[in-house]
Amino acid sequence: MEDATPVLELRGITKQFPGVLANDAIDLDLARGEIHALLGENGAGKSTLMNILFGLYKPDEGEILLEGRRVSFSSAKEAIAAGIGMVHQHFMLIPVMTVAENIVLGHEPVRAGVVLDERAARRRVEDVARTFKFAVDPAARVDEITVGQQQRVEIMKALYRNANILILDEPTAVLTPQEAFDLFEILRTLRREGISIIFISHKLNEVLEIADRITVLRRGKVIETVPGKGATEEGLARAMVGRDVLLRVEKAPSTPGGPLLDVDELHVSDDRDLETVHGLSFEVHAGEIVGLAGIDGNGQAELVEAIVGLRQPTAGRVVVAGENVTRGGPRHLIDVGVGHIPGDRQRRGLVLDFSIAENLSLHAYRKPPESRLGWLSPRRIVARARILIREYDIRGGGAQTIARSLSGGNQQKVVIAREIAAEPRVLVASQPTRGLDVGAIEYVHRRLVEERDEQKAVLLVSLELEEIRSLSDRILVIYEGELVGEFSPETSEEELGLAMTGGGRRGEEVPA
Amino acid sequence: MTVGTPQPETEGAPDQTVAARFALWQRAGGIATPLATALFAFLVAGLVVLATGHNPLQTYRAIFNGAGLNWLFPWVHGATRQTAAFNLQETGLLIIPLVLTGLAVAFAFRSGLFNIGGQGQYIVGIVTGTQMGVWFASLPGPVHIFLAVTAAALAGAVWGGIAGILRATVGAHEVISTIMLNWIAIWVGSYLIGFGGPFQDSSQPGVPVSREIASNAHLPVFWGSPLLQGLDIGFFVALGTLVVYWLVIRRTTLGFEVRAVGYNPDAAQNAGIGVARNYFIAMAISGGFAGLAGAMDILGWQFRLDVTTVQTASQVAFTGIAVALLGRNTAVGTFLAAALFAGLINGTASRNLDPSVFPPELAGNLTRIIQGLVVLFVAADVLILYVWNFRRKLKRRRAAPTTAPVAE
Numbered sequence: 001m002e003d004a005t006p007v008l009e010l011r012g013i014t015k016q017f018p019g020v021l022a023n024d025a026i027d028l029d030l031a032r033g034e035i036h037a038l039l040g041e042n043g044a045g046k047s048t049l050m051n052i053l054f055g056l057y058k059p060d061e062g063e064i065l066l067e068g069r070r071v072s073f074s075s076a077k078e079a080i081a082a083g084i085g086m087v088h089q090h091f092m093l094i095p096v097m098t099v100a101e102n103i104v105l106g107h108e109p110v111r112a113g114v115v116l117d118e119r120a121a122r123r124r125v126e127d128v129a130r131t132f133k134f135a136v137d138p139a140a141r142v143d144e145i146t147v148g149q150q151q152r153v154e155i156m157k158a159l160y161r162n163a164n165i166l167i168l169d170e171p172t173a174v175l176t177p178q179e180a181f182d183l184f185e186i187l188r189t190l191r192r193e194g195i196s197i198i199f200i201s202h203k204l205n206e207v208l209e210i211a212d213r214i215t216v217l218r219r220g221k222v223i224e225t226v227p228g229k230g231a232t233e234e235g236l237a238r239a240m241v242g243r244d245v246l247l248r249v250e251k252a253p254s255t256p257g258g259p260l261l262d263v264d265e266l267h268v269s270d271d272r273d274l275e276t277v278h279g280l281s282f283e284v285h286a287g288e289i290v291g292l293a294g295i296d297g298n299g300q301a302e303l304v305e306a307i308v309g310l311r312q313p314t315a316g317r318v319v320v321a322g323e324n325v326t327r328g329g330p331r332h333l334i335d336v337g338v339g340h341i342p343g344d345r346q347r348r349g350l351v352l353d354f355s356i357a358e359n360l361s362l363h364a365y366r367k368p369p370e371s372r373l374g375w376l377s378p379r380r381i382v383a384r385a386r387i388l389i390r391e392y393d394i395r396g397g398g399a400q401t402i403a404r405s406l407s408g409g410n411q412q413k414v415v416i417a418r419e420i421a422a423e424p425r426v427l428v429a430s431q432p433t434r435g436l437d438v439g440a441i442e443y444v445h446r447r448l449v450e451e452r453d454e455q456k457a458v459l460l461v462s463l464e465l466e467e468i469r470s471l472s473d474r475i476l477v478i479y480e481g482e483l484v485g486e487f488s489p490e491t492s493e494e495e496l497g498l499a500m501t502g503g504g505r506r507g508e509e510v511p512a
Numbered sequence: 513m514t515v516g517t518p519q520p521e522t523e524g525a526p527d528q529t530v531a532a533r534f535a536l537w538q539r540a541g542g543i544a545t546p547l548a549t550a551l552f553a554f555l556v557a558g559l560v561v562l563a564t565g566h567n568p569l570q571t572y573r574a575i576f577n578g579a580g581l582n583w584l585f586p587w588v589h590g591a592t593r594q595t596a597a598f599n600l601q602e603t604g605l606l607i608i609p610l611v612l613t614g615l616a617v618a619f620a621f622r623s624g625l626f627n628i629g630g631q632g633q634y635i636v637g638i639v640t641g642t643q644m645g646v647w648f649a650s651l652p653g654p655v656h657i658f659l660a661v662t663a664a665a666l667a668g669a670v671w672g673g674i675a676g677i678l679r680a681t682v683g684a685h686e687v688i689s690t691i692m693l694n695w696i697a698i699w700v701g702s703y704l705i706g707f708g709g710p711f712q713d714s715s716q717p718g719v720p721v722s723r724e725i726a727s728n729a730h731l732p733v734f735w736g737s738p739l740l741q742g743l744d745i746g747f748f749v750a751l752g753t754l755v756v757y758w759l760v761i762r763r764t765t766l767g768f769e770v771r772a773v774g775y776n777p778d779a780a781q782n783a784g785i786g787v788a789r790n791y792f793i794a795m796a797i798s799g800g801f802a803g804l805a806g807a808m809d810i811l812g813w814q815f816r817l818d819v820t821t822v823q824t825a826s827q828v829a830f831t832g833i834a835v836a837l838l839g840r841n842t843a844v845g846t847f848l849a850a851a852l853f854a855g856l857i858n859g860t861a862s863r864n865l866d867p868s869v870f871p872p873e874l875a876g877n878l879t880r881i882i883q884g885l886v887v888l889f890v891a892a893d894v895l896i897l898y899v900w901n902f903r904r905k906l907k908r909r910r911a912a913p914t915t916a917p918v919a920e
Contacts, residue, residue: 310782331784340782348782353775362772362783371765378763 005068007032007196008053008165013062015048015220022048024220025062030165035187035197037211037228039204041240041437042408045220046200050167054086055079085158086167089174091150095143100125102142103157128159133189148179152186159195166190167198172206176295177465177497184210202240202438204233204247205466216240241439251449254473257286260457261307261338261426266316268302276302278481279316284426284457289448291472291489292461295500299481300461301343304430307459308340309333321425334363339424341415343431343461345408349415352404356394357385359403360418392417393443409440416447427451430461445471465493465500546838546845546890550852553885560881571878578859579603599858601736604743605813606828606854607847609634611750612805613832614850615757616672616798618841620686622761623794624774629675629690630802631829632697633668635822637803639701640667641810642817643711645725653728660729661749661807668803669796671697676795680788686795701822713816720819731812746808751847753801758843760797770794802829831857834883837890856882 006029015023022045030036040046051057053064055073064071066082073079076086093102100122109120125138136145136152145153151171158166168187172180187197187210201207207214211228216239223239237245261284268277276299284290294300305311307318309330318326320336328336342348350359361381364370369380385399394413396406403411412432419427429448433441448471452458462468468475468489475487477499484499558568580600582588588596613630620627641664648656671693678684704711705722713723736742761767772780773790781787805828810817831853838852839845860879 308782329784330782331786334784342782347776347778349779351772351776351779354772358768358772362779365768366765374765376763376765376768 006030006065007034007067009065009068010049010053011063011065013049013052013059013064015045015052015057015059017048021220023052023059026217026220026222028215028222028225030196030198031212032196033191033194034212035191035199035210037199037201037207037214038217039201039207039214039236039240040217041202041439042435043219044217044240046217047169048220049217050086050169050198050200053079054084054167080161080163083162083164084167085155085161085163085165087151087154087158087169087171089170091154093142093150093153095141097142098138099136099140099142099145099153099156100138102153103128103138103160105157107161125156125160128156132156132159132186132193134186146179147174148176148182151175151179151183155186155190159190164194165196165198167200169200170202171199172201172203176501177493178501180206181494203466204236207236208233218242237438241437243439245438246442246446247438249445249449249470251471252453254288254452256288256473257455259283260286260321261459262317262319263303263307264317264319266303266306266318267314268299268306268311269314270302275314276481277306277313280478280481280483281316282476282483284459286425286457287452287455288473289452289458289460289471291468291475292459292478293465293468293475293496293500294463294478296463298478298500300430300478303478304340304343304428304461307333308338308428334422337423337425339419339422339427341412341419341427341429341432343434345412345415350403350411352402354403355385355400356389356397356403356406356414357382357399359414360385360388360421362418363422364418388417388421392420409436409443412436412440412444416444420447420451424456426457426459428459428461431463432460433462433464433467441467465496469493469496546840546849549838549886549889553882553889556885557878557882561878575856575859575878578861579855580858581855597736598740601743602741603851603854603858604735604747605741606858607850608746608750608808608812609805609828610831610835610850610854611847612753612801612808613829614835614839614846615753615832616668616800616802616805616829617833617836618839618846619757619761619770619801620672620794620798621836621841622767622774623770623790624777625676625679625686625791625794625798627672627675627690627795627798628687628833629672629693629799630805630832631825632690632694633671633799633802634806634825634829635694635697635701636671637664637668637806638810638817638825639704639711639806639822640664640803641807642705642722642725645729645811645815646711646723649726649728651728656726656729657731657811660725660811661804664807664810665800665804668806669800672799672802673792673796675799676792679795680791686791698823702819705817705822706819722817724816725810729811730815731808741813744808744812746812749804749808750850753804754843754847757801757846761843766793802832805829805832831883834887834890838886853879853883 008030010026010028013023013026026045026049038046038049048057052059055075055078058074071082073082094105097105103125104121109117109124111117122138128134129136129138134152134156136149136156142150142153151174155166171183175183187199190197199207199211208228208231213225213227214231214236215225216223216236218240233247237247263283264281265279266277266281267275267279270276280303282290292300302311306313309325309328309332312327316326317324320333320338323336325333325336346352351362358381361370361384364384365376365381370377370384382399388394389399392413394410394417396410403414406414416432427448432444432448436444448458448460460468460471472489475489475491475496477484477487477496479500479502484502487496487499554572558572561568561571576582577596578599580596580598580603583593583596583600613634616630616633617627641660644660644663645656648659651659675686675689675693678689679686703709706712706720707717711722713719713721730738731744731746733742733744761771769780769785769790770793772783772785773787777787814821835846835849835853839847839849856879
């Protein structure tokens with residue numbers, strides 16, 4: 001870093017939205033060949049800041065300096081022309097076109113002014129790939145390559161446009177551990193080539209692994225900028241949340257009892273009648289958390305729906321505490337004591353236009369004392385809600401507040417309060433912390449462990465390996481609708497990651 | 513060039529259902545919006561009157577008096593007062609079916625369904641009510657009335673329930689199926705009491721009309737003369753039904769389920785609430801309300817049913833949609849909206865509107881203008897809300913390479 005002038009400098013960036021100060025006098029600088037992580041919870045102002053940098057928003061105050069020169073972008077096009085590239089969480093690729101076509105799209109090399117020069121396009125893409133050591137076939141169609149490769153195409157797209165500053169927005173959210181590992185290799189290569197990278201994330205471990213410097217945002221303010229070396233997860237979490245956070249789930253060894261949930265040779269098909277779960281069998285015992293790990297779309301969604309009665313399995317059995325409930329339907333499953341924390345809380349978990357009290361009574365309304373002979377008691381429903389709101393620390397409103405107005409974390413607390421208050425014997429939690437902040441995640445994890453300690457059987461389905469490993473007493477890995485193996489929570493991420501991609505079907509025998 | 517869309521920091525909420533949209537709208541506007549909507553409709557209608565070269569203020573006053581509202585003024589005496597009382601009774605008679613057909617739309621709305629079949633449900637109700645009133649002439653009055661009213665409501669419930677079952681089982685959209693059921697009801701009804709039909713009055717084969725219902729099946733009149741279409745106890749039935757509606761929606765597990773399904777069928781299903789079952793129940797109850805409206809009209813003042821009524825019963829049922837829209841699917845709102853439309857229809861009836869103030873051929877159309885404007889504004893209101901939501905969504909997801917929004 002002999003060049004002292006930062007490649008990019010943000011000075012005093014302030015952006016006010018109605019009711020929210022999204023960015024409050026933010027200073028940030030980026031050196032040549034540096035990976036600078038931007039860490040913060042949802043709503044901390046990361047995205048706003050990057051949208052300002054990318055020309056999508058105009059800051060109310062402050063200035064942007066590129067190589068020491070003041071610039072002002074009024075569109076993404078200008079930002080791109082100035083050498084800034086952005087890779088979004090969701091890719092902007094055209095699936096039916098080839099890698100090369102996607103990369104040159106918008107900046108196509110042409111012959112005679114109009115005709116696409118395919119050979120030139122291919123050649124220039126290969127140049128980029130060679131320079132930065134990308135292993136991607138330019139002739140492959142985008143819908144035929146993996147998610148990790150698609151992300152590489154996005155990065156190449158930016159590099160092809162001569163970006164020397166790359167913004168990556170939560171790049172690992174969609175990747176498997178192995179793909180994330182590969183991505184980090186690529187980022188290190190780019191750093192060597194002098195590309196500067198802003199790496200947006202809320203995952204502490206990966207930020208510590210890759211970043212040269214880390215800037216923590218909280219409520220629109222820069223809390224601190226620290227070197228990656230020497231930073232700790234605890235310190236960063238404290239800066240992010242503003243208080244001490246329990247990162248490691250503290251739990252005693254499990255004392256499993258008898259099996260409460262028994263899934264036996266279950267076959268399930270998706271909405272298009274394609275079988276996505278092929279004869280799965282496993283048990284969850286009282287007093288244990290079984291984690292089901294897998295990459296999204298390997299049959300987890302259909303499996304969970306079949307267990308909780310939302311989807312009819314085509315064959316096999318679901319047995320809860322000795323009772324065959326395979327075709328019982330959701331109401332019966334609730335009655336025999338299966339709680340469900342759905343993966344999509346806004347679609348499945350809550351009636352957003354109902355009040356908190358009504359949402360909390362979404363199961364209880366049909367039984368005394370909330371109702372008698374079909375007559376509701378709004379007074380009792382609200383009274384019960386007040387107790388649960390206190391007990392589960394639901395913030396942002398009272399019993400009569402509409403659920404839609406709550407934050408994601410508090411909405412999830414409503415779901416959890418409802419499901420746990422029903423005192424289930426089996427709790428099926430599907431991605432219970434998706435989209436939640438560090439503080440809320442801590443809360444959800446603690447509740448799940450408490451349920452386990454109450455001798456409930458907990459099935460945890462998650463795409464976050466970290467979460468699976470820290471919570472589970474046993475880990476099952478699902479791949480293409482089949483169980484690949486059973487692992488102990490001490491198994492390394494790499495080994496689990498390999499199993500999740502169907503590689504190395506090791507592990508112990510799947511229990512019958 | 514394809515440049516990406518900034519990712520919203522929170523996941524987008526699922527698309528709102530119609531019922532959910534209404535709930536949001538209700539909270540946003542409260543009582544002020546429907547009031548403003550109605551006032552604005554009157555104002556625009558006044559401009560129309562002005563454009564035709566008449567005095568809008570005089571027209572408003574004529575409508576006011578035509579609806580019989582001048583009866584409320586203590587200084588109105590003599591013959592004018594008698595006319596006013598008669599007009600107000602007429603308005604009251606119109607409120608009854610408007611409240612009930614309004615509820616038929618409102619209840620279905622609560623479950624997220626759009627019941628356009630109020631017309632058909634009203635017709636099967638009125639045909640059934642008529643024939644039950646014709647038969648069993650020997651029964652004592654209250655029993656006879658109860659029988660006819662119950663049968664009419666049940667017939668309406670069956671008619672609405674058919675659309676509910678179709679929606680619940682094969683997913684046939686209720687807007688389509690109820691419209692088709694309307695036509696079936698119209699033509700079956702026309703056949704039954706039309707020339708040579710089984711229920712036609714055989715004593716006058718040249719007139720397409722039913723036999724007259726037994727006099728002991730007439731609803732008792734509590735205000736005005738039974739011979740001059742005084743206001744009958746159907747008015748209290750309508751008020752009672754409003755209370756029942758409110759109780760069912762707010763105070764029963766059934767209403768809880770219907771609302772949950774209306775707002776979010778996925779979450780309702782997850783909570784063990786039978787979505788298909790609730791679609792059926794909501795449509796059946798809606799149909800029951802419309803059938804009840806038919807019974808009130810025939811037992812209250814029509815006493816015999818003619819084919820014209822069957823074929824033009826549409827007005828009352830379709831006005832029910834406007835009533836529910838303006839009344840925000842609430843009990844009180846439905847009553848107020850029904851009263852407004854009843855006053856309007858009656859107030860602009862050509863017999864009430866002075867020809868020197870407004871030409872009679874335009875009088876009835878004035879109601880339709882106002883009615884149309886109300887529906888338009890209500891719909892526009894929802895539309896504005898929709899556009900506003902959409903813009904917000906767009907802002908969050910904006911892919912704006914060339915036309916980046918220059919934020920204020």
